[in-house]
Amino acid sequence: MSIVLPSPGRRVPCEQCPLRATPHFRAFEPAELKFVSSFKAGELQAETGTTLMSEGTHSAHMYTLLSGWAFRYKSLPDGRRQILNYMLPGDLLGLQGSVIGEMDHSVEALSPVVLCVFQRDRLDELFRNHPGLGFDITWLASREERMLDDxxxxxxxxxxxxxxxxxxxxxxxxxxxxxxxxxxxxxxxxxxxxxxxxxxxxxxxxxxxxxxxxxxxxxxxxxxxxxxxxxxxxxxxxxxxxxxxxxxxxx
Missing domain, CATH: 1.10.10.10 (Winged helix-like DNA-binding domain superfamily/Winged helix DNA-binding domain)
Incomplete structure (x- = not known):
């Protein structure tokens, strides 16, 4: 299955993101929200079973899961698979490829999903001009490490x-x-x-x-x-x- 672009009318502005209304997430400062809104390049929609990212590939984007479920995994040459973790709304996908340059795992949609798309080439700008958001990305990476420890x-x-x-x-x-x-x-x-x-x-x-x-x-x-x-x-x-x-x- 392949990822398909939704129609422009289905795009969810960051200012109206349904996840931001969830008490689980911290609120943005106005300047942070303005930057993230410009940082977002669009949305992608995918069906269950779609490979969203493949181990060993490079990507010009990273993503936030807006809705649906996905999972990260690695495979052996004979096809045996180890699922590493599960991704839910609000989780960041592709940070590893954005920082290291190549994905060391794959990601598959566990249900129909919608992804917010962010431009990897603006990541330096995020860290330089918005240290609070830079800390947030570091926090998310640390949280993933903690879950993998468990x-x-x-x-x-x-x-x-x-x-x-x-x-x-x-x-x-x-x-x-x-x-x-x-x-x-x-x-x-x-x-x-x-x-x-x-x-x-x-x-x-x-x-x-x-x-x-x-x-x-x-x-x-x-x-x-x-x-x-x-x-x-x-x-x-x-x-x-x-x-x-x-x-x-x-x-």
């Missing part, structure tokens, strides 16, 4: 059921923070293969593990979606205290 701990030391409980609780908390839980039970748009590729388990072991969580009435599995029934119960199994509650930057 993921590595889970892969290295938790049991299979603890790993699965941690992953689903983690995704639930991240989605709830940006308002994706709504008034109903949250459906996370992942398949059991995504879970297996995240946890480093076989699909058979993953299926058995998720069935144990379902038997405890903690989750309900649907076709390509996991319904979270008891996030506190998942956190208790994983012995995980959850994500810190604090405002975060939005570029």
């Amino acid at each position: 993921h590595l701990l889970s892969l290295g030391r938790r049991t299979a059921m603890e790993r699965a409980a941690y992953l689903i609780a983690f995704l639930h908390q991240r989605a709830a923070a940006v308002g994706l839980d709504g008034s109903k039970q949250l459906h996370i748009p992942i398949s059991q293969l995504h879970v297996a590729d995240t946890l480093g388990l076989s699909i058979v072991h993953t299926n058995k593990t998720l069935r144990k969580l379902a038997d405890r009435k903690l989750i309900r599995w649907h076709d390509r979606a996991c319904e979270v029934l008891d996030v506190d119960g998942l956190m208790e199994i994983a012995e995980w205290d959850g994500l810190p509650e604090r405002k975060r930057p939005l570029i």
Whole structure:
């Protein structure tokens, strides 16, 4: 599948960005908002399964996920895949390629997505003239490192059921923070293969593990979606205290 440009009428001005109304994100200073509005080159829309970025490629842009879900992953030559992390609205994509010059991972759309597009060649201007925004980008990179530390701990030391409980609780908390839980039970748009590729388990072991969580009435599995029934119960199994509650930057 390929990325398609939406019609100009569907462009969301930064001043009217729906994410800015979410309490999870810090407010821009007027000068910062003016710069980010000019920094944004447009939007891209992609369907589920679209490769948004490919390992080893160069890009003239970086992106903020405006809506939808995506995931970052690396692959071995024989096609085996390790999912590194999941991207939700407000997350920055492509910073690695913007700074280092080449992507060291790939990104795939987990659902239909809309991306805000930013010009990489103006990144120097952002750091030079808007140090607050420069700090925000550094903060986002540090936050990603912290999440990966937690993921590595889970892969290295938790049991299979603890790993699965941690992953689903983690995704639930991240989605709830940006308002994706709504008034109903949250459906996370992942398949059991995504879970297996995240946890480093076989699909058979993953299926058995998720069935144990379902038997405890903690989750309900649907076709390509996991319904979270008891996030506190998942956190208790994983012995995980959850994500810190604090405002975060939005570029």
